[in-house]
Amino acid sequence: xxxxxxxxxxxxxxxxxxxxxxxxxxxxxxxxxxxxxxxxxxxxxxxxxxxxxxxxxxxxxxxxxxxxxxxxxxxxxxxxxxxxxxxxxxxxxxxxxxxxxxxxxxxxxxxxxxxxxxxxxxxxxxxxxxxxxxxxxxxxxxxxxxxxxxxxxxxxxxxxxxxxxxxxxxxxxxxxxxxxxxxxxxxxxxxxxxxxxxxxxxxxxxxxxxxxxxxxxxxxxxxxxxxxxxxxxxxxxxxxxxxxxxxxxxxxxxxxxxxxxxxxxxxxxxxxxxxxxxxxxxxxxxxxxxxxxxxxxxxxxxxxxxxxxxxxxxxxxxxxx
Amino acid sequence: xxxxxxxxxxxxxxxxxxxxxxxxxxxxxxxxxxxxxxxxxxxxxxxxxxxxxxxxxxxxxxxxxxxxxxxxxxxxxxxxxxxxxxxxxxxxxxxxxxxxxxxxxxxxxxxxxxxxxxxxxxxxxxxxxxxxxxxxxxxxxxxxxxxxxxxxxxxxxxxxxxxxxxxxxxxxxxxxxxxxxxxxxxxxxxxxxxxxxxxxxxxxxxxxxxxxxxxxxxxxxxxxxxxxxxxxxxxxxxxxxxxxxxxxxxxxxxxxxxxxxxxxxxx
Ligand SMILES: Nc1ncnc2c1ncn2[C@@H]1O[C@H](COP(=O)(O)OP(=O)(O)O)[C@@H](O)[C@H]1O
Ligand SMILES: [Mg+2]
Numbered sequence: 177x178x179x180x181x182x183x184x185x186x187x188x189x190x191x192x193x194x195x196x197x198x199x200x201x202x203x204x205x206x207x208x209x210x211x212x213x214x215x216x217x218x219x220x221x222x223x224x225x226x227x228x229x230x231x232x233x234x235x236x237x238x239x240x241x242x243x244x245x246x247x248x249x250x251x252x253x254x255x256x257x258x259x260x261x262x263x264x265x266x267x268x269x270x271x272x273x274x275x276x277x278x279x280x281x282x283x284x285x286x287x288x289x290x291x292x293x294x295x296x297x298x299x300x301x302x303x304x305x306x307x308x309x310x311x312x313x314x315x316x317x318x319x320x321x322x323x324x325x326x327x328x329x330x331x332x333x334x335x336x337x338x339x340x341x342x343x344x345x346x347x348x349x350x351x352x353x354x355x356x357x358x359x360x361x362x363x364x365x366x367x368x369x370x371x372x373x374x375x376x377x378x379x380x381x382x383x384x385x386x387x388x389x390x391x392x393x394x395x396x397x398x399x400x401x402x403x404x405x406x407x408x409x410x411x412x413x414x415x416x417x418x419x420x421x422x423x424x425x426x427x428x429x430x431x432x433x434x435x436x437x438x439x440x441x442x443x444x445x446x447x448x449x450x451x452x453x454x455x456x457x458x459x460x461x462x463x464x465x466x467x468x469x470x471x472x473x474x475x476x477x478x479x480x481x482x483x484x485x486x487x488x489x490x491x492x493x494x495x496x497x
Numbered sequence: 498x499x500x501x502x503x504x505x506x507x508x509x510x511x512x513x514x515x516x517x518x519x520x521x522x523x524x525x526x527x528x529x530x531x532x533x534x535x536x537x538x539x540x541x542x543x544x545x546x547x548x549x550x551x552x553x554x555x556x557x558x559x560x561x562x563x564x565x566x567x568x569x570x571x572x573x574x575x576x577x578x579x580x581x582x583x584x585x586x587x588x589x590x591x592x593x594x595x596x597x598x599x600x601x602x603x604x605x606x607x608x609x610x611x612x613x614x615x616x617x618x619x620x621x622x623x624x625x626x627x628x629x630x631x632x633x634x635x636x637x638x639x640x641x642x643x644x645x646x647x648x649x650x651x652x653x654x655x656x657x658x659x660x661x662x663x664x665x666x667x668x669x670x671x672x673x674x675x676x677x678x679x680x681x682x683x684x685x686x687x688x689x690x691x692x693x694x695x696x697x698x699x700x701x702x703x704x705x706x707x708x709x710x711x712x713x714x715x716x717x718x719x720x721x722x723x724x725x726x727x728x729x730x731x732x733x734x735x736x737x738x739x740x741x742x743x744x745x746x747x748x749x750x751x752x753x754x755x756x757x758x759x760x761x762x763x764x
Contacts (some may be wrong), residue, residue, distance in 0.1 A: 252595040263590035267518040279510040280596040282498060308521060333643045372684060 177270075178241065180332050180363035181226060185235035188221050188387075196232070197387035203380075208358050210378030211326060211367040212386060212476065218387035219367035220260055223336045226365065227257040239333050253281065256325030257334040262317040263324070267309040270301050270320050273309060274327060281328040287451040288327075295323040315346030319353070324458040332363045339373060339484065351376055371395075371476045390483055399474050402430065402482040405448035406472045407455055409426070411439045412465035423458045427451050430482060439467075506595045507637050511604020514579070519612065525574065533567040533620040541627050552721040561713035562631040562686030564620055565706060568649035569681060574674045575609045576656030580666040583761060599755050603748045606653040613649045617642065632718030641716030644739055648709050651746040658750050661757035680706050691727040702729040705742045711735035744748055 181203035188196040196218045203209040211219050224230040226239055228248040237244045242251035243356060264273050271292050276287025290447055296305045299319040309320065318338060323331060338354065339347040354377055358364050368374050374381045375395040383391040383398065391398060409424070411417055420441050421434060430444040445451035448471045480486065498506070519526055539561060545555040550758060561696050579602075591601055629636045660669045684690065690701035701707055712735040714720050732740040 229589060229592050248559045249595060254592060255593065259586060259588075259589050261586045263586045265518070265587055266585070267515065267521040268514065272514075272517060276510060277590070277594065279569075280505075280591070280594045281505070281508060282595070321590075325700050 180202055180207075181209070181237070181239050181365055183222070183226065183237040185492050186222065186232045186237060187234035188218075188224060188225065188230065188232055191380070195387055196225075199384070200363075201237075201389070202361060203381065205363050206361050207355055207379045208364045208366060208377055210374035210381040210383050210463060211365065211384055212369070212371065212374045212479075213367075213384035214369060214476065214480065217384045219384060220336055221368060222384075222386070223257070223259075223334050224253065225253060227334050228252060238243065240396070251326065254330055255332050255334065256283070256328065256330035258318075258321045258325040258336065258338060260319075260336040260340065262321035263319055264309050267305050267308055269308055270296055270316075271305045271405045273320060274323055277324045277327045283328065284459050291327055297324045302403050313346075315342050315349065318342060318346070318350060322353070328356070329375075329484050331361075333357070335364065335366045336395065337367055337369065346417070347373075369476060370472060371479060375399075376428070377472075383483060385480070385484060391479070398479060402444065402474045402479045404429070404444070404446050404474065406474060407445055407448065408468075408472055409441050409443070409455060409466055410468035410471045411441070411454075411458070412467045414439055416464040417441065419462050420459060420464050423464070424455055426453055427458075444474075500597070502634050503763050504600055505523070508603040508607065508752065509581060509595045510596075511641055511730065512607045513604075515608035516611065518578075519608065526612065526615065529571055529574070529616045530619050531707060532570060532617050533563065534623050536563045536567060537623045537627065548688060550689060552724065553719070554628065556624075556628045557630070557719045558714075559687060561619075561717060561719055562684075562710050563624075564617065564713060565647055565648070566681045566686060566711050567616055567620060568645060569677055569706070571613045571616050572609065572649055572652035574612060574657050574671075575605055575653040575661030575679070576608075576669050576673060579605060580669045581658040581659055583661070583664055585664065588761075594763055598759055599732075602654075602751075602754055602758055606650060606657065610646060610650050612641055613646060615647065629719075633716060635718045637718070640736075641713055642702030644709070644712055644716065644736070644743070646676060647743045648739065651743040653701040654750040654754050656744060657759055658754040661754060661761045664761060683727065684709055684710060685732075691733075699729075702732055705731075705739075707732060707744075708742055709739040712739035747749055 179202045181201060183199055185197045186199040199218065199222055207418060211222060213219050220486045221230065223233050226237055226244055228244055228251060231245055239251055242254065244251060254356065268276065273343040274292035274295055278291050279285065283291060293294040296302050299322065301316060301319060304316060309317065322335070322338065335354070339350050343349065349374070366377060379394065380397055381390045381393065381395055391401065409418055409420065415438065417434060417436065417439060421432065422441050425432060426442060427445055428443045429446050433442040443455070450473050452469065456466065514622045537560070541556050541557055545559065548555060550558045550560070656673060659672065675752055682695065684704045684707040685701060686706065690707055691714060694702055695731060708731040711726065711732050726732050
């Protein structure tokens with residue numbers, strides 16, 4: 177089967193800002209692909225081009241076999257999209273929102289109503305179905321927006337930062353819904369700023385920066401590249417920091433990081449739990465007092481730091497200026 | 498489904514959506530009903546006590562002007578609503594659907610005609626209450642209302658284009674007020690344009706708002722019998738000229754607004 181999504185050398189400029197700088201993607205049908213990158217890396221721009229909202233300045237892309245520019249209209253009946261900000265109508269009820277989308281997919285009045293009820297039930301919105309969306313919580317809005325993307329049962333689905341801004345409970349609930357969805361064979365392209373989210377939902381992940389893919393692989397492959405787990409040790413006194421560094425250096429599989437203000441040493445390791453025991457024993461032998469010790473999965477920051485030598489969070493500051 | 502069927506079906510879906518929105522936000526409908534009442538009473542009694550139109554009552558003279566002023570204000574709902582929707586991202590949803598791209602604007606302008614009909618009915622009743630009368634034949638009066646609503650519809654497309662170009666509801670509101678006030682007051686709505694000083698007189702006589710107001714006066718029979726209208730060509734042939742204006746505005750602004758819609762949502 178040909179890939180469901182192909183992008184070749186996509187370029188998009190906004191004045192002097194290069195949003196996409198040669199974005200290449202290939203997503204096999206029936207798989208979940210995660211686009212992982214910090215704020216401003218070009219995720220939304222990519223999704224907007226693939227969902228026909230935006231024309232690329234250069235490069236080409238096909239989705240479900242249709243060119244996103246030349247065949248835009250026919251493509252639209254094959255895709256579902258849920259944007260970074262929930263595109264729902266505040267004054268309409270949940271049911272009315274979905275019925276409207278069904279009618280605009282030309283499903284007919286009866287089928288649109290049926291489909292709306294099915295989806296409301298599936299997304300646990302039945303009790304709120306006939307209330308205006310204005311009174312919905314953030315999580316409910318996102319679920320309704322996601323339901324809107326599914327009205328026509330599209331074979332290819334795009335979700336742009338589906339859980340950004342949700343509290344942990346709402347995020348976990350949405351993850352379950354998405355996991356269930358892709359079990360049914362839908363091709364999904366998902367963007368996120370969270371390694372954990374990509375890890376949990378995506379078969380393959382592309383790390384993006386400055387509008388291009390800088391690393392590609394499964395979650396495990398990417399984590400191996402950044403050294404897997406990390407141990408974080410906070411010392412009781414700044415004087416111990418240098419001793420700790422020396423004692424921990426043999427355990428590190430990559431660059432060891434020291435934060436002098438927090439009196440913390442972060443060590444990338446391969447075997448998390450065993451390394452933590454070794455580290456604590458080693459520090460005790462050096463008479464270093466440890467105030468806090470922890471084991472941590474790699475974050476986007478870690479992946480980023482390893483791949484680019486820059487902190488992903490620094491980039492966020494850069495872009496908000 | 499062919500292209501025309503799709504425009505009609507999708508246009509109806511969007512009209513239905515907007516009608517629901519109007520139902521749920523009674524403040525908007527309230528403005529459409531209450532504003533004209535305030536206009537009629539305020540202008541009839543405040544201006545009416547100061548301005549003298551020889552040969553006829555000021556109420557008779559003024560009501561057609563208030564009709565036109567109200568539909569111009571009412572048409573701004575189109576632009577304002579579009580600017581709000583643009584900000585909220587609902588157009589992103591629409592644009593990923595296999596729907597007709599012109600349906601959003603057609604649906605919006607159509608639902609606003611429904612609002613304007615409501616406003617016109619209210620004004621007619623209030624007008625009749627304060628002594629305004631239709632002196633023309635029934636078919637002329639009907640044409641009067643049709644011409645008024647057609648002008649309102651055309652003006653909705655103007656505000657749609659302006660709002661899609663400006664993109665923010667607040668900026669749109671400011672610009673709309675700055676443009677519509679001179680448009681209404683530099684006309685023959687409340688004063689006799691023939692009595693304005695030189696350059697203002699020319700502006701007022703060529704102002705399309707004066708043309709449509711004069712057409713309304715003629716179609717409702719709110720003129721002094723036997724007295725010819727002084728002024729420029731459009732005032733001499735007001736009914737034809739006002740229909741021409743409405744058609745001309747539609748021919749220019751329907752494609753323009755549609756293009757701006759496609760552009761403004763594809764950033
Ligand atoms: N409409 C726009 N006008 C100007 N610059 C834009 C616009 N949209 C995006 N950008 C810029 O393009 C870059 C990529 O943005 P985006 O695709 O939104 O990134 P992400 O979704 O990964 O946060 C950023 O630098 C952003 O500021
Ligand atoms: Mg984004």
